Amino acid sequence: MSADEGDGSADDRAAAEGGPTVRRLADWDRKTLRSLADEHGTPLYVFDPARVRENCRRLENAFPDAEIQYAAKAHTARETLQTAHDEGLAIECASAGEVRRALRAGIPGQHVTYTAVNPPAADLDYVVDAWREHPDLTITAGAADTIDRLEERGFDGRLRLRINPGVGAGHHEKVVTGGHPKFGAGLDRAPDLAARIAESFAFAGIHAHAGSGISGDDLEDHRELVRRMGDLARDLESSGIPVETVDVGGGFGVPYREDAPALNLDAVADATREALGQIEGQLAIEPGRYVVADAGVLLTRVNTVKEAPEMVVGGVDAGMTTLLRPAMYDAYHAVRNLEQGASDRDAVGVTIAGPVCETADLLCENRPLPRPARGDLLAVGNAGAYGYEMASTYNSRPRPAEVTLAGETLRRAETLADVSRLDAPEPTTPRSHEDQP
Numbered sequence: 001m002s003a004d005e006g007d008g009s010a011d012d013r014a015a016a017e018g019g020p021t022v023r024r025l026a027d028w029d030r031k032t033l034r035s036l037a038d039e040h041g042t043p044l045y046v047f048d049p050a051r052v053r054e055n056c057r058r059l060e061n062a063f064p065d066a067e068i069q070y071a072a073k074a075h076t077a078r079e080t081l082q083t084a085h086d087e088g089l090a091i092e093c094a095s096a097g098e099v100r101r102a103l104r105a106g107i108p109g110q111h112v113t114y115t116a117v118n119p120p121a122a123d124l125d126y127v128v129d130a131w132r133e134h135p136d137l138t139i140t141a142g143a144a145d146t147i148d149r150l151e152e153r154g155f156d157g158r159l160r161l162r163i164n165p166g167v168g169a170g171h172h173e174k175v176v177t178g179g180h181p182k183f184g185a186g187l188d189r190a191p192d193l194a195a196r197i198a199e200s201f202a203f204a205g206i207h208a209h210a211g212s213g214i215s216g217d218d219l220e221d222h223r224e225l226v227r228r229m230g231d232l233a234r235d236l237e238s239s240g241i242p243v244e245t246v247d248v249g250g251g252f253g254v255p256y257r258e259d260a261p262a263l264n265l266d267a268v269a270d271a272t273r274e275a276l277g278q279i280e281g282q283l284a285i286e287p288g289r290y291v292v293a294d295a296g297v298l299l300t301r302v303n304t305v306k307e308a309p310e311m312v313v314g315g316v317d318a319g320m321t322t323l324l325r326p327a328m329y330d331a332y333h334a335v336r337n338l339e340q341g342a343s344d345r346d347a348v349g350v351t352i353a354g355p356v357c358e359t360a361d362l363l364c365e366n367r368p369l370p371r372p373a374r375g376d377l378l379a380v381g382n383a384g385a386y387g388y389e390m391a392s393t394y395n396s397r398p399r400p401a402e403v404t405l406a407g408e409t410l411r412r413a414e415t416l417a418d419v420s421r422l423d424a425p426e427p428t429t430p431r432s433h434e435d436q437p
């Protein structure tokens, strides 16, 4: 069928198939980003829900038989949750706050999962209350204690068992969860706990999550985790415990470096199916980063340029309080100067530094970039995942706004008044120095 034969344009069809495997920083339209920065100020997160849609579709094409849950903590804007759900994904939540967001976004309880990691009492109280109204929601627990605490609250609904598979993976030691005793019940304890859940709750299967950043290189770790989960599922089945779902977690990587290849989703899917083997239940995955990373960029403006002997330091209005990943994980994010003609300037070693008095407050260090000038607008790539979500008000700095490519506000900018809004009220009579002891 040709492009003008009635089922939409070639672009529409490409979008239905999931669009390009990756959206690079250079693919974002420079003029649009500049006008958004002019209109909304900087720092500013720009997010494109259309790209979320494409990423969901590629996942569904690669994993047609799996239950796909979007790990909401990567980007919790209502529009993101709704877009992912529209595309057929369920929503995996890491806290009471995320469960609340998902339910308020209209996601039906049967498509909401709460993964409890050392859950605070208030989280369990909230989620068990929510379950009374949405009895189809699923809770995932990874410790006998958590199961006790749910039972004490009267919960007897859908409960999934988190397993510590003994293998982990990730782009940085701080995101490897799979082997750490903090997460999940050991494989040796799993049969007893599963039997207990099957007796007192609706056993909703098993779950494991290796960590973040599966790439072509560590597919072996992923394979090993999936293999162990498949074996466990078969063991449980043969002891008479049906396993509805085998959830092998998220962690699908994205190329942060401009020259890194896109993740080969089909290869991951093939490896997953092969390692899983025959199971009675359904495979589930929980990607977060993969769904939203390349759907967002951060815009920031240069305010100070300093020629240091060994590099040029470009001071900008975004920093570790806006985008924490470089400071926390030594993460690499592509940086692009959006000014007209910037690429004609000489390239120098540039360090992009934020306004916080911490050495870690750098978005990049000694990176070859066009010599920055005061007022330049810079874009930071792959900021859609764990960007806005990890922003803080450290240094009493308001968090930035986040808008869509079309200019709609997803979250307004905080003001200085917002930053101190939780402080105790000011005393009604001002105190002078003399009053103090």
Ligand SMILES: *Cc1c(COP(=O)(O)O)cnc(C)c1O
Binding pocket: 071, 073, 074, 092, 094, 115, 209, 211, 212, 213, 249, 250, 251, 252, 286, 287, 288, 289, 290
């Ligand atoms: C964070 C998390 C995910 C998503 O990880 P990504 O690296 O963003 O894909 C999935 N499952 C669990 C339990 C998580 O904690």
